[in-house]
Amino acid sequence: MIPLVFPTEKFRWVPISKIDQEDDTYAFGDPWRQSPPLLQSIRAWSVLHPVVLKPVRSKYQIISGRKRIRTAARQGINIRKVPAWLVPAHWPVTDAIRFWLSENRTDRELSIPEKSRVVRRLLDLKVPPSSIVDDYFPLMDLQPSEALVEALAGVVSVPAPLLRYLAEKDCPLRRYADFVGLDEDSVSFLQKLTEGLSPTLNDLDKIVTELLELSRKEDVPPSIIAESLKLEEGLAPPIQDAPAVLSSLMARLRERRYPELVRRLKKKKDLSRGLDLPSGTAVSWDPSLEQPGIDIRLHIQTPEQLKRAADKIGSDQNRQIIEQLLSDE
Amino acid sequence: MQSLFPVTHILLDESARELPTVRHWTDAFPHVPTTVLGEGETPDERLRALGVPPNKTVFFLTRSKGGLVKQCPGRTDHYVCCGLQTLDPSENCSMACSYCFLQSYLTNRYTVVQMDYPALTEEVRQVVSARPDRLFRFCTGELSDSLSLDPITRFSRHIVPFFSALPNALLELKTKTSRIENLRGLSHGGRTVVSWSLNPPAIIQREENGCAPLPERLAAARDAASAGYKTAFHFDPLIHYTGCHSDYSRVLDDLFATVPVESIAWISLGTLRITPFMREQIPRVFPKAKVTTEELVRGYDGKLRYLRPIRHGLYSHMLSEIRRKSKGKDVFVYLCMEDAATWKKFFDPAPTTPDELDLMFKDALLKKFPDLK
Numbered sequence: 001m002i003p004l005v006f007p008t009e010k011f012r013w014v015p016i017s018k019i020d021q022e023d024d025t026y027a028f029g030d031p032w033r034q035s036p037p038l039l040q041s042i043r044a045w046s047v048l049h050p051v052v053l054k055p056v057r058s059k060y061q062i063i064s065g066r067k068r069i070r071t072a073a074r075q076g077i078n079i080r081k082v083p084a085w086l087v088p089a090h091w092p093v094t095d096a097i098r099f100w101l102s103e104n105r106t107d108r109e110l111s112i113p114e115k116s117r118v119v120r121r122l123l124d125l126k127v128p129p130s131s132i133v134d135d136y137f138p139l140m141d142l143q144p145s146e147a148l149v150e151a152l153a154g155v156v157s158v159p160a161p162l163l164r165y166l167a168e169k170d171c172p173l174r175r176y177a178d179f180v181g182l183d184e185d186s187v188s189f190l191q192k193l194t195e196g197l198s199p200t201l202n203d204l205d206k207i208v209t210e211l212l213e214l215s216r217k218e219d220v221p222p223s224i225i226a227e228s229l230k231l232e233e234g235l236a237p238p239i240q241d242a243p244a245v246l247s248s249l250m251a252r253l254r255e256r257r258y259p260e261l262v263r264r265l266k267k268k269k270d271l272s273r274g275l276d277l278p279s280g281t282a283v284s285w286d287p288s289l290e291q292p293g294i295d296i297r298l299h300i301q302t303p304e305q306l307k308r309a310a311d312k313i314g315s316d317q318n319r320q321i322i323e324q325l326l327s328d329e
Numbered sequence: 330m331q332s333l334f335p336v337t338h339i340l341l342d343e344s345a346r347e348l349p350t351v352r353h354w355t356d357a358f359p360h361v362p363t364t365v366l367g368e369g370e371t372p373d374e375r376l377r378a379l380g381v382p383p384n385k386t387v388f389f390l391t392r393s394k395g396g397l398v399k400q401c402p403g404r405t406d407h408y409v410c411c412g413l414q415t416l417d418p419s420e421n422c423s424m425a426c427s428y429c430f431l432q433s434y435l436t437n438r439y440t441v442v443q444m445d446y447p448a449l450t451e452e453v454r455q456v457v458s459a460r461p462d463r464l465f466r467f468c469t470g471e472l473s474d475s476l477s478l479d480p481i482t483r484f485s486r487h488i489v490p491f492f493s494a495l496p497n498a499l500l501e502l503k504t505k506t507s508r509i510e511n512l513r514g515l516s517h518g519g520r521t522v523v524s525w526s527l528n529p530p531a532i533i534q535r536e537e538n539g540c541a542p543l544p545e546r547l548a549a550a551r552d553a554a555s556a557g558y559k560t561a562f563h564f565d566p567l568i569h570y571t572g573c574h575s576d577y578s579r580v581l582d583d584l585f586a587t588v589p590v591e592s593i594a595w596i597s598l599g600t601l602r603i604t605p606f607m608r609e610q611i612p613r614v615f616p617k618a619k620v621t622t623e624e625l626v627r628g629y630d631g632k633l634r635y636l637r638p639i640r641h642g643l644y645s646h647m648l649s650e651i652r653r654k655s656k657g658k659d660v661f662v663y664l665c666m667e668d669a670a671t672w673k674k675f676f677d678p679a680p681t682t683p684d685e686l687d688l689m690f691k692d693a694l695l696k697k698f699p700d701l702k
């Protein structure tokens with residue numbers, strides 16, 4: 001890793017009006033990250049800790065301290081100037097990114113979307129993946145793997161409303177890719193779903209995967225599938241029984257995605273209802289239907305019980321049903 | 330006609346440098362940058378230093394350190410494996426079938442090609458001489474396509490005559506190309522089977538990227554048969570979709586109309602199998618592919634397969650169609666990676682272990698081709 005040299009800097013009080021808040025060269029932080037104590041502290045003491053700025057043309061770019069400047073500028077606080085370290089205009093963007101990383105990782109772990117924004121920017125700057133791994137990954141606590149560069153770069157393509165949900169649910173890196181490539185309507189449906197039902201990551205993943213698979217199979221956008229299955233029904237607030245709504249929604253999706261499996265399982269279940277078995281007997285089968293046959297399980301304590309149970313299980317009615325259950329395989 | 334595969338960089342292992350086969354590459358690609366790797370240097374390290382992305386257009390020409398003959402990796406306790414031996418003169422494929430396990434595991438890796446052909450044949454000789462009672466089948470198409478690189482490697486010119494002299498082994502060259510030009514005029518002694526994987530044209534177009542279209546494969550099979558080679562066909566993976574039965578029937582019509590049944594050593598049937606990891610990867614790597622969109626359930630070996638009744642439907646259709654269209658002529662058919670229960674449903678007698686299937690294979694081959702005795 002090349003050592004980072006912080007350039008000779010100047011300290012100044014810089015007017016907020018001279019700072020370009022729209023410039024996003026170093027805007028890697030999650031916009032949803034809240035810090036209420038910051039607001040209180042700025043109200044009480046103004047901005048104490050200097051921000052880091054870089055002069056670009058007649059304005060200043062924010063390298064570090066974006067949230068402090070935003071808070072000072074937007075919360076109706078009467079602050080005109082902030083303390084700032086100024087770095088020279090010629091300081092390379094790539095070095096400034098490393099500086100941003102080292103500053104931000106000291107007090108918290110960077111989220112996956114934050115790391116992704118950094119990697120994307122570096123790739124845009126034509127930094128080779130091998131250098132990203134060598135010079136930037138240690139600052140993001142990442143394993144040295146070029147495959148991760150590509151995976152991380154893809155994360156920011158996840159639509160914004162979902163990105164926040166996934167980051168807050170601690171979604172592992174490899175699963176972000178499932179949420180890329182959704183059309184606008186699907187994103188709005190998923191947003192309603194996450195806000196209304198707050199599904200687990202696994203359930204959300206399943207819903208998205210199946211929607212996308214169905215959409216590819218039927219050559220229509222995922223939102224059309226969602227609409228045809230009336231998946232949005234029940235998502236209007238207030239939702240009384242979120243787990244029930246979620247499971248009915250998932251059942252509808254599963255029925256469309258696995259029609260043959262669902263049909264066969266249902267048939268098995270219906271047929272097995274006709275079995276006349278000793279009480280306490282459990283009937284089950286492999287839910288994937290890969291393992292042929294059915295399991296009939298009962299608890300026997302005496303030879304008499306065994307005889308009675310065997311007679312009952314082997315009745316003509318049961319025999320017929322079991323034959324039907326097996327013939328369907 | 331398929332175009333030749335792209336080559337962007339050649340890495341040459343120092344230990345292979347003097348081998349005459351290296352000339353095939355340097356002569357064919359004089360303008361492609363070539364880097365010699367010193368002893369102990371790995372291709373990954375070197376590519377990194379060169380800033381060359383390690384994909385399959387980068388070819389690593391090396392010398393075998395042994396262990397290139399293996400038992401087919403499909404062998405597990407739950408499924409009846411056909412006992413094939415694999416021989417891997419190259420690793421990675423210039424084509425890109427969506428369902429191929431190489432796509433998920435090797436997509437970003439370079440292609441490895443073994444340059445020391447006599448060392449490979451020596452490995453084969455040792456395996457077959459240890460069991461003179463067996464009829465071995467060796468296939469070079471497990472970690473690659475057997476013929477896709479052949480116009481350059483000319484490996485077939487070495488391996489086919491070698492097998493012609495082995496009393497208890499057959500070579501299978503398994504391909505989805507039409508690149509049989511090097512096979513013409515070789516002395517094969519009837520001991521090389523050239524096999525093609527077949528699928529309906531719509532599947533080839535959508536899922537088998539870069540592979541030869543069906544008519545080209547069948548024309549190549551016809552030409553191989555007229556050059557005296559035995560042929561074989563793999564309907565593997567059989568892909569299920571609405572209308573697939575009639576599409577596969579049409580492929581069989583074309584097959585039996587083009588290739589003489591007398592040349593067909595076997596036909597294998599195997600429905601789609603993918604790992605859960607591939608199921609995640611395929612839509613990302615191949616956005617147009619539809620193989621993951623059908624109902625797939627997890628089998629005993631952890632791989633995803635069609636529901637048992639759907640698999641049975643496909644097998645039953647294919648078996649009756651093969652029997653009908655081959656007009657009762659003797660064609661040995663086997664199932665790839667199916668359990669004993671499925672075998673039993675369609676075959677009598679049905680093998681229950683890999684050894685039994687191996688024996689069935691041998692009997693069927695010797696009956697149809699007495700020249701193999």
Ligand code: SF4
Nearest residue numbers: 422424426429473474
């Ligand atoms: S031709 Fe064979 S080896 Fe090549 S990608 Fe297709 S399935 Fe894989």
